[in-house]
Amino acid sequence: MKANVIRLKHMINLKKSNSGVKKSYVPYLFILPWIAGFLFFTIGPLIFSLIMSFFDWPIVGDVKFIGFSNYIRAFTSDKMFYHSMGVTFKFALIFVPLYILIALSLALLLNNEVKGKSAFKTIFYLPSVISGVAVSMIWIWIFDVNYGVINYLLSLVNITGPNWLGDPKWAIFAMVIASLWGQGTMVLIFLAALKDIPKEYYEAASIDGAGAIGRFFKITLPLITPAILFNLIMTIISAFQQLTLALVMTKGGPSNSTYFYAMHVYNNAFKHFEMGYASANAWIMFVLILTLTLLVFKSSSAWVYYESDGKK
Amino acid sequence: MKKGFLFLLIVMITIAAVGCGKSKKNVIRFATWDSAEVLEVQRDIAKRFEELNPGVKVQVEAYADGYSQKLAAGFGAKNPPDVMYMWDFPTYSASLESLNQYMEEDQSFKAILADLFPGIINYSTIDNQIYGLPVGYTSHVIYYNKAIFDEAGIPYPTNDWTWDEFREIARKVSDPSVGRYGFAVPTQPDPYDFEQFLWTDGTAYIAPDGSTVDGYLNSEATINRMQFFADMIKEGSALGAQESISRAFRGGNVVIQESGIWPLAAHIEAIGEENLGIVGLPRASKTVPASSVINSSAISMAKDAKNKELAWEFIKFYSSPEAVKMRAKTDLPVLKSVADELGYNEDPFYAPFYQMLETAENNTPAFLLHPQYSRIAEEISNAIEKIFVDTINGETVNVREILNYAVEESKQYFTDK
Numbered sequence: 001m002k003a004n005v006i007r008l009k010h011m012i013n014l015k016k017s018n019s020g021v022k023k024s025y026v027p028y029l030f031i032l033p034w035i036a037g038f039l040f041f042t043i044g045p046l047i048f049s050l051i052m053s054f055f056d057w058p059i060v061g062d063v064k065f066i067g068f069s070n071y072i073r074a075f076t077s078d079k080m081f082y083h084s085m086g087v088t089f090k091f092a093l094i095f096v097p098l099y100i101l102i103a104l105s106l107a108l109l110l111n112n113e114v115k116g117k118s119a120f121k122t123i124f125y126l127p128s129v130i131s132g133v134a135v136s137m138i139w140i141w142i143f144d145v146n147y148g149v150i151n152y153l154l155s156l157v158n159i160t161g162p163n164w165l166g167d168p169k170w171a172i173f174a175m176v177i178a179s180l181w182g183q184g185t186m187v188l189i190f191l192a193a194l195k196d197i198p199k200e201y202y203e204a205a206s207i208d209g210a211g212a213i214g215r216f217f218k219i220t221l222p223l224i225t226p227a228i229l230f231n232l233i234m235t236i237i238s239a240f241q242q243l244t245l246a247l248v249m250t251k252g253g254p255s256n257s258t259y260f261y262a263m264h265v266y267n268n269a270f271k272h273f274e275m276g277y278a279s280a281n282a283w284i285m286f287v288l289i290l291t292l293t294l295l296v297f298k299s300s301s302a303w304v305y306y307e308s309d310g311k312k
Numbered sequence: 313m314k315k316g317f318l319f320l321l322i323v324m325i326t327i328a329a330v331g332c333g334k335s336k337k338n339v340i341r342f343a344t345w346d347s348a349e350v351l352e353v354q355r356d357i358a359k360r361f362e363e364l365n366p367g368v369k370v371q372v373e374a375y376a377d378g379y380s381q382k383l384a385a386g387f388g389a390k391n392p393p394d395v396m397y398m399w400d401f402p403t404y405s406a407s408l409e410s411l412n413q414y415m416e417e418d419q420s421f422k423a424i425l426a427d428l429f430p431g432i433i434n435y436s437t438i439d440n441q442i443y444g445l446p447v448g449y450t451s452h453v454i455y456y457n458k459a460i461f462d463e464a465g466i467p468y469p470t471n472d473w474t475w476d477e478f479r480e481i482a483r484k485v486s487d488p489s490v491g492r493y494g495f496a497v498p499t500q501p502d503p504y505d506f507e508q509f510l511w512t513d514g515t516a517y518i519a520p521d522g523s524t525v526d527g528y529l530n531s532e533a534t535i536n537r538m539q540f541f542a543d544m545i546k547e548g549s550a551l552g553a554q555e556s557i558s559r560a561f562r563g564g565n566v567v568i569q570e571s572g573i574w575p576l577a578a579h580i581e582a583i584g585e586e587n588l589g590i591v592g593l594p595r596a597s598k599t600v601p602a603s604s605v606i607n608s609s610a611i612s613m614a615k616d617a618k619n620k621e622l623a624w625e626f627i628k629f630y631s632s633p634e635a636v637k638m639r640a641k642t643d644l645p646v647l648k649s650v651a652d653e654l655g656y657n658e659d660p661f662y663a664p665f666y667q668m669l670e671t672a673e674n675n676t677p678a679f680l681l682h683p684q685y686s687r688i689a690e691e692i693s694n695a696i697e698k699i700f701v702d703t704i705n706g707e708t709v710n711v712r713e714i715l716n717y718a719v720e721e722s723k724q725y726f727t728d729k
Contacts, residue, residue, distance in 0.1 A: 059384045060407045077724065140555075166499075167705050253500060254701040256694065270381050272686045273403060275388070 049279040057276035070280035081281070083256060084264040087172065091260065092239035095176050099235050100228065103183055107190030108220075121188075128184025136248035139178040140165065143249075168257035171250055175258050178245055186231045193227035194220070225304040233293050240289050261285055338368045340619065340626055341393035343386075345379035350642045357635045361626055368622065390616060394623045395630075398444045398612035401436055402683060409613040410441040414624045424631055427647045431672030435680070436610040444610030445631045448643025450572035451604040451668035452508060452593060455579060457567050459587045460485055460492075471592040471601075471667060475540065478568075478594040482549040485567045493551035496566040497541045499700040500554045503692040504605065504679060509537050511603035511675045513596050517692060522681035525722050529692065530715040538696070538711045542703045552704040572607055573644060573665060580661075590664045603675050604668035609643070684725045691718040 028035075053071070056064040074081045106124050110117060127135070142149045143164035151161030164174040201219050210218065243262035246252055252259035252267075265285070269278035344354050351374050358370035373393055375382040380400070386392040387407050398404060415421050428446060436444035454469075461468060464485050469477070482494025503517070510516050513533040518525050528534070544550035551566060558575040560566040562582035569575075570593065579588050593602040611630050613623045629635055636650045644665055645651045656662040679685040695718035702709045 059388045060404055079721070163705060166701065168701065169705075251500070253697060255698050267690075270384060271690075273384060 050283060052276050053280035053283050055276040059273040059275060070277045071284065073277065074280060074284060080259070080264055084259050084261040087257070087259055088240055088261040091172060091175060091242060092236065095179055095239050096235045098176070098180055100231055102180060103186035103231065104190050106183060106187045107194055110187070110191050111194045124187050125184050127182045132244035133248055135182070136245050140249055143174050165250055166254055168255040171254055171257045175245055179242065189227050189231060190224065193224040197223045222305045223307070226306060229300050229304050233296055236292055236296070237289055240285065338622065339371055340368070340395055340622055341371045341373055342626070343373045343375055343383060343393035343396035345375060345397050347374060347376045353639055353642065357630065357638055361629050365625065370626065392614040392616060394617040394619070395611060395613055395626055398610050401438050401443050402680060402685065405438045405443050407615050408443040409615050409617065409620065410443060411445065411613070412442055415442070421628060427649050429646055429648060429669055431669065432606060432608050432646055434676065435606060435608040444612040445627055446608050446646045447611045447630055448639060449606055449608040449646055450574070450644055451606055451665050452505065452570060452572050453664045453668060454591050454593060455561060455569045455571065456589045456591065457564065457583065457587060458589045460564065460567050468589055469591045472598050473594050474598060475594045475596060479544060479549065482544065482568060486549045488548045491565050493549065493566050495544060495550040495568045496557040496560060497545055497550050497552050497700060498554055498557065499552050499704065500693070500697050503689045503696065504677060506696060507678060508593070508603055508605035510534055512593065513537055517678040518681050520676070524726055525688065526719050530712070530719045535711050535715060538699050538715070542699055542709055542711065545700065545703045552700050576661065590661055592664050592668050601671050603671045605677060606672050682725070687725055688722045691721045694718065
């Protein structure tokens with residue numbers, strides 16, 4: 001009897017350990033392609049560029065270890081470093097709030113029961129699907145000072161439109177406008193968040209006499225703050241990485257008024273062939289974006305409301 | 313059934329691998345920056361080389377717009393093409409094979425060397441080592457619209473015309489109210505091309521020994537020439553533009569255009585041979601010929617090329633009269649014999665390009681004179697752009713101040729050698 005029990009236990013253990021071993025590596029096989037891709041094409045190059053940033057690494061020729069010199073150089077003897085940072089910050093300051101506002105407005109509009117809602121959803125999402133270069137080419141034409149659509153429309157109300165892409169004072173706004181047009185994913189995220197708000201809250205509020213504005217600020221806005229947080233972080237990150245539009249439309253001009261930081265990195269790498277310095281630039285931007293993101297996260301406890309916590 | 317199929321697959325793969333392995337020995341990778349019809353001609357040259365050398369395969373790699381990035385990546389990864397179009401000799405010379413020895417040992421090559429127009433090969437020479445053989449070039453000329461000249465009763469210009477005469481003509485044919493301008497000034501020109509105007513005025517961006525830009529980039533002559541162009545924009549005799557100047561010329565909105573050979577075919581097609589005039593660049597004074605920049609393409613061999621002898625044979629063939637003739641429509645022949653044979657020296661459309669070549673030996677472009685030229689060029693580019701963009705937008709422009717600033721900012725590249 002005992003022997004049988006022991007034998008049975010042994011069999012069960014074997015079975016358990018067998019199926020245990022089998023179960024533990026199959027999931028990894030499933031995600032292996034993605035992990036391999038991530039290691040080789042993201043983490044690998046990341047680490048390689050970090051190493052490169054401590055070297056004088058010309059595209060052709062000998063590589064020299066120079067420690068932190070690249071980083072020191074960026075902060076002390078590179079005037080374009082600060083200029084491009086300034087342009088990027090200016091762009092982000094104008095672009096991020098406007099972008100989120102527009103995405104939210106579009107989502108609010110889509111939240112109503114209107115005819116052709118799915119058609120509108122598609123139309124609002126379309127810009128994000130078109131390739132950046134194609135978009136830039138279209139905008140070059142739209143912004144043309146003499147034959148462009150915008151200046152034509154302005155002329156109909158007797159305003160002479162500015163030289164959008166040729167005037168240093170206006171080019172950055174042209175970039176903002178062209179970037180704002182690229183709505184897409186954010187609208188859908190806001191829409192999902194809006195749909196998540198139980199109707200009962202609105203009904204209760206109307207019964208208590210709240211108007212539409214009160215309902216928006218007291219119910220809608222607090223309940224979608226998680227979506228706002230997500231969109232805020234994503235938009236900040238993409239604002240600081242803006243490159244395609246400037247590269248194709250203005251090449252950083254006129255007079256470096258749209259010389260984004262990403263373009264500075266690009267030029268250092270592919271125009272001046274200083275890979276080490278460009279890598280250092282890229283890592284500085286990484287740390288900057290990371291810092292901003294962490295700051296936003298830290299502040300989020302003050303203004304983001306998660307239904308699950310029940311915190312104010 | 314499954315096993316048999318698997319076996320067949322393995323056998324096929326092995327044969328393919330062996331087959332590929334075998335041909336790897338006689339494959340030359342050839343990278344070019346051209347596209348469309350120009351690329352087709354280059355492919356034909358490659359095929360002709362394969363005909364003359366059975367068993368050899370030339371792999372034409374067309375990088376087009378991404379040429380400098382792809383080439384840089386190839387060199388960076390120590391996997392460059394064997395033979396390639398090359399222009400930036402200062403940067404790449406360390407990774408290119410010096411051709412001096414091949415040229416000395418190869419008697420048949422002496423003829424080609426003597427046949428080259430003098431001056432062009434300087435563009436691919438660093439420290440007396442020749443890193444590339446010129447395979448095409450263009451100088452810069454002035455295109456003008458004969459029909460509009462006839463209408464305004466202006467006689468056609470000749471090679472000895474001066475800047476002042478040029479400006480007079482531009483004023484006469486300009487009519488901004490109908491969108492017609494005498495000339496078009498590029499607002500974001502490549503500093504490399506722009507330097508030719510300074511040469512005509514007897515100055516340059518940088519001292520001949522590369523030691524400074526002070527007194528050159530901000531010399532009186534440079535300031536005056538920049539002011540000259542800015543004034544033309546201000547008075548309406550020139551349009552300040554960057555994009556589509558060629559298109560504006562074809563549409564009659566710009567009457568005089570400065571360029572290389574690139575727009576020639578399209579201009580002829582658009583306004584007709586009888587309406588297109590070509591003349592040399594304006595002079596500073598009637599007796600001193602104007603200078604033109606040379607955009608030369610050369611063909612080079614990588615130091616890491618797998619089969620150098622074969623690569624040299626390809627380079628030789630590419631520079632031979634046969635191949636040069638095949639490229640004659642899109643790349644001015646660099647060989648005197650071919651230019652003579654095709655009558656380019658008399659052809660009204662091609663002769664001015666060769667005439668502008670006469671002063672080529674006198675000038676060395678700045679990019680060959682300083683290792684950090686790309687950084688200095690950025691300062692120059694910023695200055696030129698500021699002068700023209702601010703003029704277009706009606707701001708007051710102090711040319712001297714802007715150029716002095718560029719000189720100041722460039723000083724850092726002359727202390728650390």
